[in-house]
Structure formats: structure tokens, C-alpha cells
Amino acid sequence: MAALVAVAFAPFLALQPNRIVSGEGFTLPGLPAAWLGLPLATLLAACAVAAAFAHHAALQALAGAAGALAALLGAGLAATALLPAGATLARVSLGSGFWLVTGAFGLILADALVKLRGGPLVRIVLAFAAVGAVLAVLAAGLWDDLSIMREYAANRDSFWQQGARHLVLVGGSLAPALLLGIPLGYLCHRHAAARGAVLAVLSVVQTVPSIAMFGLMMAPLAALAAAYPALGAAGIRGIGLTPALLALFLYSLLPVVANTVAGFAAVPPAVVEAARGMGMGSLRRLAGVEWPLAFPVIVTGVRIVLVQNIGLAAVAALIGAGGFGTFVFRGMGQTAMDLVLLGAVPIVILAFFAAVVLDAIAGRAQGRPA
Amino acid sequence: MKKTVLAAIAAIAMATGAARADVVVASKIDTEGSLLGAMIRLVLQDNGIPVVDRVSLGATPVVRAAIRAGEIDIYPEYTGNAGFFYNMADNDVWKDAAKGYAEAKKRDYDAEKIVWLTPAPANNTWAIAVRGDVATAEKLATMSDFGAYVAKGGTVKLAASAEFVNSAAALPAFQKAYGFTLKADQLLTLAGGDTAATIKAAAEETDGTNAAMVYGTDGAIAEVGLIVMTDDKGVQPVYQPAPIIREAVLKQYPQIEELLEPVFSSLDLQTLQKLNGRIAVGGENAGAVAKDYLTSKGLLK
Numbered sequence: 001m002a003a004l005v006a007v008a009f010a011p012f013l014a015l016q017p018n019r020i021v022s023g024e025g026f027t028l029p030g031l032p033a034a035w036l037g038l039p040l041a042t043l044l045a046a047c048a049v050a051a052a053f054a055h056h057a058a059l060q061a062l063a064g065a066a067g068a069l070a071a072l073l074g075a076g077l078a079a080t081a082l083l084p085a086g087a088t089l090a091r092v093s094l095g096s097g098f099w100l101v102t103g104a105f106g107l108i109l110a111d112a113l114v115k116l117r118g119g120p121l122v123r124i125v126l127a128f129a130a131v132g133a134v135l136a137v138l139a140a141g142l143w144d145d146l147s148i149m150r151e152y153a154a155n156r157d158s159f160w161q162q163g164a165r166h167l168v169l170v171g172g173s174l175a176p177a178l179l180l181g182i183p184l185g186y187l188c189h190r191h192a193a194a195r196g197a198v199l200a201v202l203s204v205v206q207t208v209p210s211i212a213m214f215g216l217m218m219a220p221l222a223a224l225a226a227a228y229p230a231l232g233a234a235g236i237r238g239i240g241l242t243p244a245l246l247a248l249f250l251y252s253l254l255p256v257v258a259n260t261v262a263g264f265a266a267v268p269p270a271v272v273e274a275a276r277g278m279g280m281g282s283l284r285r286l287a288g289v290e291w292p293l294a295f296p297v298i299v300t301g302v303r304i305v306l307v308q309n310i311g312l313a314a315v316a317a318l319i320g321a322g323g324f325g326t327f328v329f330r331g332m333g334q335t336a337m338d339l340v341l342l343g344a345v346p347i348v349i350l351a352f353f354a355a356v357v358l359d360a361i362a363g364r365a366q367g368r369p370a
Numbered sequence: 371m372k373k374t375v376l377a378a379i380a381a382i383a384m385a386t387g388a389a390r391a392d393v394v395v396a397s398k399i400d401t402e403g404s405l406l407g408a409m410i411r412l413v414l415q416d417n418g419i420p421v422v423d424r425v426s427l428g429a430t431p432v433v434r435a436a437i438r439a440g441e442i443d444i445y446p447e448y449t450g451n452a453g454f455f456y457n458m459a460d461n462d463v464w465k466d467a468a469k470g471y472a473e474a475k476k477r478d479y480d481a482e483k484i485v486w487l488t489p490a491p492a493n494n495t496w497a498i499a500v501r502g503d504v505a506t507a508e509k510l511a512t513m514s515d516f517g518a519y520v521a522k523g524g525t526v527k528l529a530a531s532a533e534f535v536n537s538a539a540a541l542p543a544f545q546k547a548y549g550f551t552l553k554a555d556q557l558l559t560l561a562g563g564d565t566a567a568t569i570k571a572a573a574e575e576t577d578g579t580n581a582a583m584v585y586g587t588d589g590a591i592a593e594v595g596l597i598v599m600t601d602d603k604g605v606q607p608v609y610q611p612a613p614i615i616r617e618a619v620l621k622q623y624p625q626i627e628e629l630l631e632p633v634f635s636s637l638d639l640q641t642l643q644k645l646n647g648r649i650a651v652g653g654e655n656a657g658a659v660a661k662d663y664l665t666s667k668g669l670l671k
Contacts, residue, residue, distance in 0.1 A: 019653045020566055020590055021573050089593075089652060154655040218432075222439045237441045239432060240424075320427040320436070326399075330426065333400055334650050335566040 010097030013075065015082055016147070018089040019336050025095050026082065028074075033081035040074040044101060051108045057115035064109030069133060071101045076142035083145050091147040093338050120360030127356040131349060147338035148345070155327065155342070163346065166323035168241070169313040173248035174305060181253050182298065185260025195261060202254040210315045213250065217243030218319060244321035248312060252305045259301025263294030296365045303358035310351045314343065393619055396424040396442035398433055401650050402494065402587060402611070402642065406446035408660035410613055413629050416670050438482055443619040444626070448494060449474045450609035456481070459539060464607035467493070471610060478614065485620050487627050489612035490637035492587055496540055496606050498528065499584040501572055502595040512602045517548030529558040529571035530583035539607070547605045566650065572596060587639060589646030611637070633669055
């Protein structure tokens with residue numbers, strides 16, 4: 001229903017005379033190119049109605065997917081039609097209508113998939129298919145007239161470099177967090193005194209605002225690099241990658257440790273007793289019984305950290321660490337919202353992907369019936 | 371134990387480190403910084419100097435801290451900013467272009483062994499720009515005209531940052547010199563120092579805004595039809611962009627000074643406005659605009 005309202009009344013695209021001033025909104029039915037706008041609006045409305053009245057979940061999923069794809073394709077085609085010929089400065093950006101329509105169809109699709117009860121593998125395949133469809137639309141050049149792709153064209157090399165840097169920021173903080181956090185979590189599980197202290201300290205660390213944390217990391221690292229020039233030569237500096245990694249690592253510890261503790265605590269004591277009764281030593285018990293049972297909860301912790309770090313790494317751009325946040329802050333500085341989107345949308349897609357993949361892993365680890 | 375830990379940290383950091391013989395070229399994260407940083411990088415690379423690109427690094431505090439710590443080697447800075455670095459912002463020496471440059475050069479060399487190279491003849495200082503239609507109708511061209519217009523009760527609403535409104539060196543100084551006072555309802559105070567936001571507000575007449583705080587070389591000014599009111603009484607400090615470089619690196623590559631001199635000398639106010647406009651309004655890539663300009667001037671081989 002929301003999709004229908006959005007199609008009818010919310011502006012689908014906005015035409016800006018240049019990159020920095022606000023644009024004039026156009027609804028789909030209201031597009032000057034009526035040969036495109038009206039059929040597209042009708043198609044989207046039909047998909048929405050089909051999804052609402054479909055009895056079988058598969059039909060609903062199909063309607064949702066069709067609607068989302070139509071919105072994607074339609075946005076690109078409508079942008080090309082809307083742009084005045086020869087206007088090099090004018091920009092077409094995506095309006096609230098587009099986001100509402102795509103969001104609504106996405107929800108319909110997700111809801112239908114849950115009803116279909118596909119396994120974790122199916123979910124991963126569908127996630128790949130969804131991102132693949134988006135990438136195919138972009139690669140085909142259908143979106144080239146939209147402002148966000150214009151920004152991409154102007155920043156192509158930098159985009160992939162910063163993307164790689166973003167992944168380094170996320171992975172480089174997650175790995176040490178897991179290496180330290182999981183053993184630490186097990187330690188806290190075994191010793192109640194440690195648990196109280198460690199979790200309290202980590203909770204305090206978690207509450208420090210991210211920009212402050214990144215800033216706080218700069219001064220001690222700069223002093224360290226000044227005191228030990230060898231470190232500075234090796235690349236440990238007060239700005240850039242090192243303070244960002246350190247800050248992200250600190251933020252990652254609490255979810256990992258807390259979920260590890262919870263995971264081990266959730267192992268039924270009767271099972272542990274049975275294993276001991278069977279003659280298993282403590283190491284075998286840990287590896288063979290406790291760890292597999294705690295694993296799903298720990299993986300949930302990893303998912304939380306991964307999604308959190310993907311988003312938080314955007315702030316790292318403020319201290320010169322790069323990543324997609326560079327586009328966000330540059331866009332804010334130039335009030336070019338589509339440059340902000342160029343940084344924000346990949347972050348959202350990465351986070352969505354990470355969540356789906358890790359949920360699937362956790363789902364598999366939860367165990368198929370024996 | 372300590373050695374193992376340090377070795378481990380160094381090993382991890384090796385992957386992220388950079389070779390120190392290269393010149394690390396940085397800049398601030400704003401439009402003009404990206405443009406000037408790209409120009410420096412292109413000229414150095416074109417002349418066989420190995421360069422590490424850290425352009426668009428961060429805000430002034432980040433970049434300034436980085437050069438003082440030796441983490442970056444060269445970046446474009448403004449002469450007037452030296453007043454803030456050395457806690458003498460109120461001093462009148464900054465109002466004179468030549469004297470301000472000489473003062474900045476002397477202080478930074480004595481304190482930090484940072485050398486200021488040839489500046490550009492453009493003044494990127496705070497100014498007030500008025501909507502074209504208002505300026506034409508009321509015949510406003512200078513700050514004196516603007517002051518008189520406001521004083522006699524003309525309709526005005528100025529979009530500015532909180533810092534501009536409150537800093538004694540900014541709006542209060544203008545008001546004192548040109549004899550006008552803006553009341554609270556004649557001000558639209560924005561949180562950040564972003565002139566893109568103030569220019570946008572004046573262009574769209576948000577809340578009745580018809581004047582905006584701008585920087586002299588902002589690209590969007592001409593594009594959206596605003597007219598800068600010239601500071602005919604010289605109230606504001608002069609902010610000339612100049613490349614500043616660590617002396618150790620300059621000694622290693624002394625040719626950098628001669629290479630950058632023709633580049634910066636050619637950048638006057640109108641040129642910088644035009645180039646900034648291509649980046650901010652046209653959405654072009656800063657590096658591409660820099661390359662295009664340098665090639666057209668024959669400064670790149």
C-alpha cells in the first residue's frame with residue numbers, strides 16, 4: 001500500500017540546475033516524458049497490487065522482485081529522459097519516491113522469502129542475485145545520467161582505492177578483535193571475577209563517541225612514533241590507518257567478548273557433565289563440545305561487530321584514514337548530497353551483505369536436524 | 371616481551387607503511403585544498419620526484435599536526451592561518467599581504483623548520499556576498515555600500531557560520547568598520563564553517579536569506595549569481611595560499627621551490643574561482659581539473 005502511495009504522490013526524481021542547489025521534484029505520473037512515466041507508474045502499481053493480493057509466497061516474492069527491478073530500471077531511464085539536452089551542469093537525483101518504492105518492494109520480497117522458509121544457502125544465493133542485479137544495471141550504463149553515477153564517474157579510481165582501504169579498516173580491526181576477544185571471553189566465562197571487571201571496562205570504552213575516540217587515538221600514537229622513529233618508518237603514525245584501526249579494534253571488543261561469554265554460558269551444564277562422564281579431558285571438552293555449541297552465539301557477535309565496523313569505518317576519513325567516509329565528508333563539505341550517497345550506499349550494501357552471509361553461517365551452525 | 375610486541379606491531383604496520391624517501395604530498399579536505407594539493411603532486415611527479423598522495427587528508431588541525439610530526443612533507447596553507455598557529459590572530463600584520471607572508475614564513479621557520487614557498491596572488495579571506503538581484507537593484511559593490519544599505523534599513527538576511535558571527539575578527543570587525551549592525555532576525559546562523567551551505571541558502575532564499583558568508587575564491591559564487599562585496603577598508607586578514615614544506619625534505623629536493631613558483635604565481639582570484647567552480651559546481655575531479663589547468667599553462671610536460 002505504501003508503494004502505491006509513494007508511486008502516486010512522492011517525487012521519484014529531482015532535477016537540479018547544478019550540483020549544489022536543491023532540485024525540483026517530479027513524481028512518476030508527473031514526468032514530462034509521459035510515454036515513460038505513466039506506463040512505469042502503472043507497472044509499479046500492478047506489482048504492488050499483485051503482491052498485496054497474492055496468496056502464495058512465491059508469487060509475492062516474484063511481484064516484489066519485479067517491482068524492485070522495475071523501479072531500478074525505471075529510475076535510470078527516467079533520468080535520461082528528464083535531463084535537458086546539453087545541460088552539462090544539471091543533475092538528476094533520486095527522490096523520496098524512489099527510495100520508498102524500492103524499500104517497499106524490498107520488504108515485500110524479504111517477507112515472502114521468510115514465508116518460503118529457504119535455507120541459509122538459498123538466502124546467500126538470493127543476496128548475491130540482488131546485488132548482482134544492481135551491479136548489472138549499473139554496468140549496463142542505465143544509471144549514467146543519475147547524479148550519483150556522475151559523481152562515481154568523476155571519482156572512479158579513488159572510489160575503488162577507498163573501497164579497498166575501507167575493507168582493510170574493517171578486516172584489520174576485526175581480526176585482532178577476534179584473536180584477543182574470543183580467548184578473553186572464554187577466560188571471563190571461567191572466572192566470574194574477571195567477567196565483571198572486563199565487561200565493565202569494555203562497556204565504558206563502547207560509550208566513548210566515535211569521533212572523540214578517533215581523535216583520542218591520534219595524540220598518543222604521534223608521541224609514540226616520535227619517541228621510537230623505527231615505528232614511524234614502519235608506518236605507525238598519529239594519523240591515518242593506525243589510530244583508526246586501534247579505535248575500531250577497541251569498539252569491536254565488547255560485542256565479541258560479551259557474545260563469547262553468552263555463548264559459553266548457554267552450553268547446558270548437563271551436556272558438559274555428560275562429556276566429563278564420558279572421560280573427555282578439558283581440552284577435548286572445549287574443542288569437541290563447548291565450542292561447537294557456543295559457536296552460533298559467537299558468530300552472532302561477529303556479525304554485530306562486522307556490521308558496526310563497516311559503518312564506523314566511515315568516520316575514519318576524518319583523521320586521514322580514507323575509506324568510503326572520504327566521499328561522505330567531501331560531499332557534506334560541498335553540499336553535494338549525491339557524493340555523500342556515493343560513500344553511504346556502498347557502506348549499506350557491504351553491511352547488508354555481511355549480515356546476510358554471517359546470519360547464514362550462524363543458521364547453518366545452529367545445526368540441521370541430526 | 372617488549373621487543374616481541376614491538377616487532378609484531380612493526381610487522382603488521384609494514385603492510386600499511388610508506389617508504390620514507392618519497393615526498394608525502396597532503397592537503398586539507400576542502401575543494402581548494404584538493405585542487406592545490408593535486409597541482410603540487412602533479413608537478414612533482416612530472417619532474418621525477420617520488421610522491422606519496424595523501425591529498426584530502428583532513429581538516430586544518432589534522433594536517434597541521436601531521437606536518438609538525440613529520441608525517442606529511444608538503445601541503446598548501448594560508449598565510450593568515452599562521453596568526454592562529456602562533457596565537458597572534460589580532461595582530462594587524464595579517465591585514466597586509468606581503469607583511470603577513472613574511473611574518474608567517476619567519477615564525478614557521480624559526481619554530482618548526484617549515485619553509486613557506488611562493489604564495490598565490492589570491493586572497494581567500496572571509497567576505498560577504500549578496501544576491502545578484504539585490505546588489506544590482508541597490509547598487510551594492512563594496513562593503514561600504516553594504517554597510518550603508520543595512521544601516522538605512524534595507525532588507526537583509528545573512529547566512530553565516532556561528533564562528534563568523536561571534537569571532538571578533540569577523541562579523542563584529544566588519545560591523546565596526548562599515549557602520550552597520552545585523553540584528554538576530556537578520557542572521558541565519560549555521561553550525562559548520564561550510565560556505566557551500568551558506569551559498570546554497572542565499573541562492574535558494576531559504577528563510578529570506580539574500581546574503582551569504584563566503585571565502586574569496588569559492589567556486590560557487592559566480593555560478594549561483596552572488597556578488598562579493600569588496601573589503602575596501604581592508605578589515606579582514608589576508609589569506610594567501612602557499613605551499614609549505616619541511617626543511618629536511620626541501621634540502622633533499624631543492625628543485626621543488628623553483629618548480630612550484632610559476633604554478634602558484636599564476637593562480638589569481640578569478641582563476642581560482644573558476645577552477646574551484648569546475649570542481650564544486652561542475653562536479654569534476656580535482657585531479658583532472660588541476661591536470662587540465664597545468665597542461666594548458668604549459669607547466670606540465
